[in-house]
Amino acid sequence: xxxxxxxxxxxxxxxxxxxxxxxxxxxxxxxxxxxxxxxxxxxxxxxxxxxxxxxxxxxxxxxxxxxxxxxxxxxxxxxxxxxxxxxxxxxxxxxxxxxxxxxxxxxxxxxxxxxxxxxxxxxxxxxxxxxxxxxxxxxxxxxxxxxxxxxxxxxxxxxxxxxxxxxxxxxxxxxxxxxxxxxxxxxxxxxxxxxxxxxxxxxxxxxxxxxxxxxxxxxxxxxxxxxxxxxxxxxxxxxxxxxxxxxxxxxxxxxxxxxxxxxxxxxxxxxxxxxxxxxxxxxxxxxxxxxxxxxxxxxxxxxxxxxxxxxxxxxxxxxxxxxxxxxxxxxxxxxxxxxxxxxxxxxxxxxxxxxxxxxxxxxxxxxxxxxxxxxxxxxxxxxxxxxxxx
Numbered sequence: 001x002x003x004x005x006x007x008x009x010x011x012x013x014x015x016x017x018x019x020x021x022x023x024x025x026x027x028x029x030x031x032x033x034x035x036x037x038x039x040x041x042x043x044x045x046x047x048x049x050x051x052x053x054x055x056x057x058x059x060x061x062x063x064x065x066x067x068x069x070x071x072x073x074x075x076x077x078x079x080x081x082x083x084x085x086x087x088x089x090x091x092x093x094x095x096x097x098x099x100x101x102x103x104x105x106x107x108x109x110x111x112x113x114x115x116x117x118x119x120x121x122x123x124x125x126x127x128x129x130x131x132x133x134x135x136x137x138x139x140x141x142x143x144x145x146x147x148x149x150x151x152x153x154x155x156x157x158x159x160x161x162x163x164x165x166x167x168x169x170x171x172x173x174x175x176x177x178x179x180x181x182x183x184x185x186x187x188x189x190x191x192x193x194x195x196x197x198x199x200x201x202x203x204x205x206x207x208x209x210x211x212x213x214x215x216x217x218x219x220x221x222x223x224x225x226x227x228x229x230x231x232x233x234x235x236x237x238x239x240x241x242x243x244x245x246x247x248x249x250x251x252x253x254x255x256x257x258x259x260x261x262x263x264x265x266x267x268x269x270x271x272x273x274x275x276x277x278x279x280x281x282x283x284x285x286x287x288x289x290x291x292x293x294x295x296x297x298x299x300x301x302x303x304x305x306x307x308x309x310x311x312x313x314x315x316x317x318x319x320x321x322x323x324x325x326x327x328x329x330x331x332x333x334x335x336x337x338x339x340x341x342x343x344x345x346x347x348x349x350x351x352x353x354x355x356x357x358x359x360x361x362x363x364x365x366x367x368x369x370x371x372x373x374x375x376x377x378x379x380x381x382x383x384x385x386x387x388x389x390x
Contacts, residue, residue, distance in 0.1 A: 024080050031072045032093065038072030042096040047078055050088045053108055066096045087111040170195065234288070234385035241358050241380040245279035249359070276361040277377060281309070285351040287384040289323065291340035294381070296360075298328040298335060300374040303362040307337075307380055311346065312355045321346065327363065334378060349384070358382075 028047075032039045045067055049060040059082040067074050081087045089109045092102030126133045134141060140148055145157025158164025168177040178192030191202040194211075202210040212218050283289070294307035308325040323346050326337035349356070360377045 025077055026080075027075055028078050028089075029073070029075045030091070032069050032074060033072055039069050040071060041069060042066050043069055043074075044094050044096050044102075045074075045076060046092040046102050047076070048090040048092075049082050049111075050090060050108060051086060053088050053110070081111060234387045236290070236383060236385050237287075239281055239283060239382045239384070241279050241281055241382070243377055243379065246277040246358075246360060246377060247279070249276040249278040276359050278360075279358045279380070281356050281358050281382060283349045283351070283356055283382065283384060284386055285349055287349045287386045289342050289347045289349065289382060289384045291338055291342070291383045292324045292326055292380070293336065293338040293383065294326045294360075295334055295336045295378040296328055297333045297376040297378060298331055298374075299333065300362075301331050303375055304328045305375055305377070306359075306361055306363045307377065308359045309382060310357045310359050312357060314353055314355065322359070323347070 032043070043066075045064045047062045047064070048058045050056045051059060060079070062079055064076045064078075067076055078089075087110070089111055090104060091109065092104045094100055094102050137153075140152070141154045142148065143156045144159070145155065149155060156166055168179060169175075170177050172195065174196040176192050176194055178190050180190035181188050187206075189202070189204040191200065193200055198214045200212045201208055208221055210218065210220055289309065292307065292309050296305045296307065298305050304327055306325055306327040308322040311321050311323055321343070324339050324342045326339045328335050328337065358380050360380075362375055
């Protein structure tokens with residue numbers, strides 16, 4: 001029986017990959033004639049892959065047994081061709097189950113793979129040693145969407161109401177995945193995640209500008225300039241007034257205060273008609289005063305000391321006002337008193353229209369301060385909060 005065949009068509013099933021022509025199993029379709037007539041029946045086929053049209057060494061052999069041939073037509077799924085620059089297929093056939101050798105059909109069939117291209121044939125993708133390039137800088141590349149946003153030239157879309165984004169990753173946990181910015185071909189700026197330290201860093205013109213740790217703490221390496229700053233919650237702070245800051249308020253000539261003695265604090269040696277010790281205090285404009293704390297020595301059972309935060313009008317006119325005060329009610333050394341009953345509506349510091357002072361005076365007794373350390377101010381502290389940077 002004389003066999004003859006003709007290749008009608010074959011389809012290679014391809015997958016997209018990094019290499020062109022990466023084939024997988026494919027379907028081979030052909031026509032088989034027996035003694036000049038279209039063959040019908042069941043046949044065994046042997047397929048051998050060669051790298052040359054004649055001769056050579058078999059690279060792979062595959063048998064397809066009991067194949068149905070009808071009116072000369074048959075189809076066989078063949079395995080993935082071996083890795084060869086060019087491939088030829090030699091086909092041999094025999095009636096199914098016949099105890100005879102295969103009859104080789106000639107010539108060998110050239111396998112011309114039709115791959116699914118890794119780059120589009122009608123777009124300006126260019127394959128290089130390092131990857132793929134696209135266009136000349138004027139084209140727009142959009143992935144998973146068709147609408148352009150603003151002046152973008154590259155965009156990625158996500159059909160979701162939740163998170164939609166893109167990761168830049170490294171294989172090492174200590175890697176440094178980055179996103180960069182370039183104008184004119186130079187490396188102008190980039191931000192990256194420092195896997196070793198767990199910090200997000202921003203570098204501009206070769207110098208680190210900002211870094212943020214995993215707790216959200218931010219370090220800015222440079223000068224901060226802005227119209228305003230706001231805290232998410234007010235920050236408490238204090239201003240301390242030492243005893244050395246106090247002076248008598250109503251005498252031109254007096255013996256200066258004494259820092260030391262029994263109380264180791266501020267008092268004067270000239271008690272006649274002395275009513276008040278005064279110390280200026282500087283508070284941030286816009287701060288909210290919350291409390292006044294004073295430490296005093298009161299060893300005189302006939303007098304009591306009172307400490308006040310006073311607001312002084314810059315225009316005069318009787319606008320002086322004590323906003324909050326503390327006082328002694330017992331005899332002792334280093335008596336610490338706190339008052340947080342600040343006058344409502346007056347607690348916000350207004351340095352445009354007012355200045356502020358600490359007043360300390362004896363509340364009882366006709367002779368003012370005694371000329372010793374029986375009454376003394378040791379320390380005064382004003383506590384406030386501020387909702388913007390100082």
